[in-house]
Amino acid sequence: MxxxxxxxxxxxxxxxxxxxxxxxxxxxxxxxxxxxxxxxxxxxxxxxxxxxxxxxxxxxxxxxxxxxxxxxxxxxxxxxxxxxxxxxxxxxxxxxxxxxxxxxxxxxxxxxxxxxxxxxxxxxxxxxxxxxxxxxxxxxxxxxxxxxxxxxxxxxxxxxxxxxxxxxxxxxxxxxxxxxxxxxxxxxxxxxxxxxxxxxxxxxxxxxxxxxxxxxxNPPQKGEPSYDLFMEEKSFVLSTLAEKAKLVADGFNSVEGVTCNTVMGAMYSFPQIHLPKKAIEAAKKQNLSPDAFYATHFLEEAGVCIVPGSGFGQREGTFHFRMTILPPVDKIKEVMDRFKKFHTKFMETYSD
Ligand SMILES: Cc1ncc(COP(=O)(O)O)c(C=O)c1O
Missing domain, CATH: 3.40.640.10 (Type I PLP-dependent aspartate aminotransferase-like (Major domain))
Incomplete structure (x- = not known):
């Protein structure tokens, strides 16, 4: 070895x-x-x-x-x-x-x-x-x-x-x-x-x-013609991803009923949403898992596509969704604004 x-x-x-x-x-x-x-x-x-x-x-x-x-x-x-x-x-x-x-x-x-x-x-x-x-x-x-x-x-x-x-x-x-x-x-x-x-x-x-x-x-090495440009682009992509990772997790954690672990790596946040009973019952009536119900509403009402946690598996009784951190910083900021508005309205509609 x-x-x-x-x-x-x-x-x-x-x-x-x-x-x-x-x-x-x-x-x-x-x-x-x-x-x-x-x-x-x-x-x-x-x-x-x-x-x-x-x-x-x-x-x-x-x-x-x-x-x-x-x-x-x-x-x-x-x-x-x-x-x-x-x-x-x-x-x-x-x-x-x-x-x-x-x-x-x-x-x-x-x-x-x-x-x-x-x-x-x-x-x-x-x-x-x-x-x-x-x-x-x-x-x-x-x-x-x-x-x-x-x-x-x-x-x-x-x-x-x-x-x-x-x-x-x-x-x-x-x-x-x-x-x-x-x-x-x-x-x-x-x-x-x-x-x-x-x-x-x-x-x-x-x-x-x-x-x-x-x-x-085999990335470009120091002294090679494309090294400087390569390093500039690489550090731009990685530093903006880092900025978005923090922005997204902080944004989710600032909203009541949502908890999100630090996005330490990869390209996704996976917040937990604490859904009211009424929302869970409404989802059941439509034959949807509660997180899919939530994701569908988010898409229809705010135009943002997320993936329900049930697609990845999660502990029974918990609900999550996956949201990527790939869009540009400005877009992500707008997405988080839309999320806050949507989530607040959703929780009001379905509060117990
Ligand atoms: C954890 C993980 N493994 C493997 C893959 C597949 O990667 P590839 O495009 O190289 O097939 C992905 C793609 O999203 C992934 O997230």
């Missing part, structure tokens, strides 16, 4: 999605109680639930801790795997860091705890690290699972890991180019060969996707 990437352990993919799907497919086997189970966070990015469903794997939910900045508690991981072992064969744990839709950035200590847990339970780690360049909160820092695993020493040298990256996020946002890669760490060479055979049958990502991925991992 070396800290430096070994080219033979890296496979290019048409976006991170393709690599994630290929690795999940590789991990799924067995029947009945022996069927492979894959642990995923709740809330999650729906690629995971969709992929598990397509490959008929057992979805094992572990809940992120909203009260502790959406971190991963090991007690919850243990609860979730202990329950799952009764009906399936847990094979892997997926972690999204920084988080989508929850925007958390895991501390180094939390990552170590997760690695220890995975090692103890003999789980393959799928580390979705596509937002690694999107870290905004003071004191927060991105630590890759590979780096932390490597630093934990020989005791963990047999821990299998796949790390995923993408051209779609960061300060690039080139999702249409379909570029990504997966780095495999400590994966059994025989299994790795099977994976490469599996993906080779689909040939390769587009040349443009590969070229953009190359630019992402």
């Amino acid at each position: 070396g800290e430096f990437p070994q080219p033979n352990n890296i496979m290019l993919s048409a976006g991170a999605s393709e690599a994630i799907r290929a690795v999940v497919k590789l991990l799924v086997s067995g029947e009945g109680k022996d069927r492979a189970g894959i642990m995923i966070p709740i809330p999650q990015y729906p690629l995971y639930s969709a992929t598990l469903s397509e490959f008929d794997a057992v979805q094992i939910n572990y809940f992120l801790n909203e009260d502790a900045d959406w971190s991963l508690g090991t007690e919850e991981l243990q609860r979730s795997i202990d329950e799952a072992r009764k009906h399936c064969n847990p094979r892997a744990i997926c972690i999204i860091n920084p988080g989508n839709p929850t925007g958390q950035v895991l501390s180094r200590q939390n990552i170590e705890e997760i690695i220890k847990f995975a090692h103890k339970e003999r789980l393959f780690i799928c580390a979705d690290e596509v937002y690694q360049d999107n870290v905004y909160a003071k004191g927060a820092e991105f630590h890759s699972f590979k780096k932390v695993l490597t630093e934990m020493g020989d005791q963990y040298a047999d821990q299998e890991l796949a790390s995923f990256h993408s051209t779609s996020k960061g300060f690039m946002g080139e999702c249409g180019m379909r570029g990504g890669y997966c780095e495999l760490v400590n994966v059994d060479p025989g299994i790795q060969a099977q994976l490469f055979k599996l993906v080779s049958a689909k040939l390769c990502p587009t040349v443009t996707g590969q070229a953009v991925m190359d630019v992402v991992v």
Whole structure:
């Protein structure tokens, strides 16, 4: 296990999605109680639930801790795997860091705890690290699972890991180019060969996707002609994202009935809305989940599109929505103004 990437352990993919799907497919086997189970966070990015469903794997939910900045508690991981072992064969744990839709950035200590847990339970780690360049909160820092695993020493040298990256996020946002890669760490060479055979049958990502991925991992260096412009654009994009991350979370927290964790990273806020009973009943009458009811009203009355929390999963009885921080600062300010007006009116209409 070396800290430096070994080219033979890296496979290019048409976006991170393709690599994630290929690795999940590789991990799924067995029947009945022996069927492979894959642990995923709740809330999650729906690629995971969709992929598990397509490959008929057992979805094992572990809940992120909203009260502790959406971190991963090991007690919850243990609860979730202990329950799952009764009906399936847990094979892997997926972690999204920084988080989508929850925007958390895991501390180094939390990552170590997760690695220890995975090692103890003999789980393959799928580390979705596509937002690694999107870290905004003071004191927060991105630590890759590979780096932390490597630093934990020989005791963990047999821990299998796949790390995923993408051209779609960061300060690039080139999702249409379909570029990504997966780095495999400590994966059994025989299994790795099977994976490469599996993906080779689909040939390769587009040349443009590969070229953009190359630019992402080899940015202009000091002294090169485009370095100054590159740094100027990069710092503009990242600093405005940081400004919007704060603006949005502060804005939500200033409104009664809404609570929002710090948007530490990624590109989204995921506030909780405390809905009155009357609104929940009105939603039921329309056969909508309460958060979808709220989101529909927000779209129709204020022209702003958000995604209901039920699309990502959330603890029963809680309601959230995801709102991106991507629009320009001025637009975001206007959106927050519209939100405050809409929310106040909505709560008045449905107050108990
Ligand atoms: C957490 C996460 N993983 C993976 C992806 C997929 O990225 P790509 O466009 O590289 O397939 C996304 C896209 O939104 C994402 O949010």
